[in-house]
Amino acid sequence: MDVGYRVAVVGATGAVGQQMLKFLEEREFPVREIIPLSSARSAGNQITFMGKQVEIQEAKPESFTGVDIALFSAGGNISKQLAPEAVKRGAVVIDNTSAYRMDTNVPLVVPEVNPDAIRRHNGIIANPNCSTIQMVAALKPLVDKYGLERIIVSTYQAVSGAGMEAMQELEAQSEAWVRGDDVQAQYLPVGKAEKHYQMAFNVIPQVDMGQENNFTFEEMKMIQETKKILEDESIRVAATCVRVPVMRGHSESVYVELKSDYDLAEVRSLLHQTDGIIVQDNIIEQEYPMPLDATDRTEVFVGRLRRDLDYPRGLHLWVVSDNLLKGAATNSIQIAETLVSQGL
Amino acid sequence: MDVGYRVAVVGATGAVGQQMLKFLEEREFPVREIIPLSSARSAGNQITFMGKQVEIQEAKPESFTGVDIALFSAGGNISKQLAPEAVKRGAVVIDNTSAYRMDTNVPLVVPEVNPDAIRRHNGIIANPNCSTIQMVAALKPLVDKYGLERIIVSTYQAVSGAGMEAMQELEAQSEAWVRGDDVQAQYLPVGKAEKHYQMAFNVIPQVDMGQENNFTFEEMKMIQETKKILEDESIRVAATCVRVPVMRGHSESVYVELKSDYDLAEVRSLLHQTDGIIVQDNIIEQEYPMPLDATDRTEVFVGRLRRDLDYPRGLHLWVVSDNLLKGAATNSIQIAETLVSQGL
The missing domain is CATH 3.40.50.720 (NAD(P)-binding Rossmann-like Domain)
Structure with a gap:
């Protein structure tokens, strides 16, 4: 054949x-x-x-x-x-x-x-990079419609982004914690780094190695890759990348400033119409994306959409996707x- | 007596x-x-x-x-x-x-x-509110020295902020997960809310009840309380409040825009000299605050200090404190x- x-x-x-x-x-x-x-x-x-x-x-x-x-x-x-x-x-x-x-x-x-x-x-x-993919996928319809000036993102990244050893370590640490045994840390936050910290029941503000400019390599990836993919070096991007005790699914708290005025209902509708994006956005009804729900799904989930209270062209979003899949x-x-x- | x-x-x-x-x-x-x-x-x-x-x-x-x-x-x-x-x-x-x-x-x-x-x-x-206290405590020396225009914060909040039932639920869920049993969700994210979601190995972008303006009550607390404590209604504050599977210790990714130029070494030194603040800030050496280290400590821990790459008066910080203690x-x-x- x-x-x-x-x-x-x-x-x-x-x-x-x-x-x-x-x-x-x-x-x-x-x-x-x-x-x-x-x-x-x-x-x-x-x-x-x-x-x-x-x-x-x-x-x-x-x-x-x-x-x-x-x-x-x-x-x-x-x-x-x-x-x-x-x-x-x-x-x-x-x-x-x-x-x-x-x-x-x-x-x-x-x-x-x-x-x-x-x-x-x-x-x-x-x-x-996985964190970049889900963010630019969620922002693309807004970039096309309104233009984009600025992004400030804080991530909540699953351990699977650091590979299978990291998943096994979180599992082993959780088991040890439940049994009341000593919790061993030998891999996370970065396998090749010198120090390792407990991930179970903890939050580690380091993904990938640190750099001389005080950002991590992961943060610089998000900043530089976003500009390259959107083909616009003028977009201001800032990132803080953080590892959380989750197996699969990166979450991101994203704040953007758009170039023109927007209507929130239109933003929701634009995202809703985009292939590969699922909008889950109703805080009163407790509808929003979460990594457990996004696990094994290929889509990018978007919610917690809201206008900044001080800056009318400012928009807050919450973006979740399975880092092993779409990421x-x-x-x-x-x-x-x-x-x-x-x-x- | x-x-x-x-x-x-x-x-x-x-x-x-x-x-x-x-x-x-x-x-x-x-x-x-x-x-x-x-x-x-x-x-x-x-x-x-x-x-x-x-x-x-x-x-x-x-x-x-x-x-x-x-x-x-x-x-x-x-x-x-x-x-x-x-x-x-x-x-x-x-x-x-x-x-x-x-x-x-x-x-x-x-x-x-x-x-x-x-x-x-x-x-x-x-x-x-616990999330507000640690943030304003960390920012106060900078407010006094440089003035403050704007805050954008994303939180990583421990379950103990929702009380003992929440801590017991995360513990029970973790045990069930390790044993391979069904994980029950009956309390978090908000005890009195209608829907409850698994917290173990998950991230929930809801702390306290949702409001008509698409923010949560917790987010509005951070916004309004910060202005009241700093006695300055002109400070722009935006918050995204998120619950993570951590027992004790809230973490915060904080971005601020100061009113005047700053020197990063001076910021570090100002914070270092402030009673009740501990600076842990060296990403190359993997020194930064984490909730596990902050548990049972009364101080506010600050790290990941770095200048925004696009906006010279922009500063990123990572702030951690035990929400049951200083919070x-x-x-x-x-x-x-x-x-x-x-x-x-």
């Missing part, structure tokens, strides 16, 4: 990689052959794809021979090493790490926001779908 | 009431007689105060005969009913509910921010101490 594409998934055993494989199946992406790749440690294990057992191979430069589309989600270093090797062998890389996001030569894409950027690719297309796997597969519809 | 005051604690069995009794002992407040009061349900139980067993009585108007200072923390309705009765009988009421906070006749006090307001009392002094019991006792030092 010659229809379809040879698709490699790098990081096939990871939290996001597993979701990618699931979506390729569920969304009936035209896969002729699936090539699950991983580190040497996980190679040799089997995955089931479309009812067939497929062996996971160690990711090497030659793994990409004959590959059409390579989905990377195995950390920035792997992408830096192997993405150029995949491109050299003719694959288009969709990279879900921070390795190439700010590379001027690489489009950074949320398909419902800037699909046309895909056409400018030179072999690599970057998937934005990662779903968006990557949507990029692949758009790429295919554009003829690679 | 005639030295000291007759002190009533209304809500003596509650989360905050218990801390009030503890602080009266620890801080050696001049108590001649302690009168623990509660609902009929808890009356008859004993507390230990200064090594003596004291029986809890049901709070009634006549309970306040001969009382000098009455500390109320048993909900707004009890305060509305009984605080005037206490005042009528000659007591000064320090009220830790929202009942009188916005009453123009009632001073709203954080002792290190506006101690002089106490002198204007007419029998009742209000203790601000409630500690502040009430500090008001009582200031009152006594001013001669009632």
Whole structure:
């Protein structure tokens, strides 16, 4: 059978990689052959794809021979090493790490926001940071209608954004807490960082490493990626990124200042009409997005819409989405779908 | 022995009431007689105060005969009913509910921010909302030095702010989750509200009841109380209040715009020199405030200090404090101490 594409998934055993494989199946992406790749440690294990057992191979430069589309989600270093090797062998890389996001030569894409950027690719297309994706997806209809001057965002990020080890750690800590045992902290907030803090029943105002300018790398990703995706360097963006004891689903308290006057009912209606966005917005009736409800859902949920009391063009929103799906796997597969519809 | 005051604690069995009794002992407040009061349900139980067993009585108007200072923390309705009765009988009421906070006749006090307001009392002094107290305490040195134009705050509030039932619910939910049982939600986010949602491993963007203007009552408290305490109606304040699965300690992502230019090192040093504030601010070294570290501490912890990247007079802060202590019991006792030092 010659229809379809040879698709490699790098990081096939990871939290996001597993979701990618699931979506390729569920969304009936035209896969002729699936090539699950991983580190040497996980190679040799089997995955089931479309009812067939497929062996996971160690990711090497030659793994990409004959590959059409390579989905990377195995950390920035792997992408830096192997993405150029995949491109050299003719694959288009969709990279879900921070390795190439700010590379001027690489489009950074949320398909419902800037699909046309895909056409400018030179072999690599970057998937934005999870926190950025859900925010720009929610803001895009407002950007188009009213223009956007400024964003101030504080995040409530799930531990799955830091990978499976982080999920296992929150689970283990919660179990220890319930049993009355000592709670061990060996991974969060950042696996490679020097200090680790208890996540269960705590809030940690650090996602990714700290920088000399007192922001974290995660905060700088949200600031820089938003400007790149919206193709507007004049938008003022400020971010405070915080980890909370939630397994899946990032929440964001977003304040924006629009360029022109808006009507709140119209904002609600605009968002309601947008594919991929679900509005849950009635505080009197206690309707608003929450990460538990967003888990395993591919949409971006928006609520707590309200006009700032002092600044009429100021708008507050609460945005929630499953960081492993729209924030990662779903968006990557949507990029692949758009790429295919554009003829690679 | 005639030295000291007759002190009533209304809500003596509650989360905050218990801390009030503890602080009266620890801080050696001049108590001649302690009168623990509660609902009929808890009356008859004993507390230990200064090594003596004291029986809890049901709070009634006549309970306040001969009382000098009455500390109320048993909900707004009890305060509305009984605080005037206490005042009528000659007591000064320090009220830790929202009942009188916005009453123009009632001073709203954080002792290190506006101690002089106490002198204007007419029998009742209000203790601000926990989220407001820690924020204005952290901002006061900056208000004095640079002036303050604007605050945008997103909170990460512990369940103890909703009382002991809320703490018990988060504990029970966490245990059920670990055991793999169904998780029951019967209290949070707001006991008296119609709908209840799981708090464990979730984030709920509702603290207190929703209002017609799409804000919650908690958000309006932060907005209005901040202006009243800082005695400046021109300060623009916006708040998004969110409950997180933390037992004790509210965290706040605060963005402020100051009236004049500031030096970041000077801000750090000003905060460092302020009594009751502890600066933990080095993201490279992973030093920042967290609610687990702030539990059982009376100070306000400040970190993640950084200049906004677009607006030079914009400053981001991360403020954490134990909501049962500085946010409630500690502040009430500090008001009582200031009152006594001013001669009632």
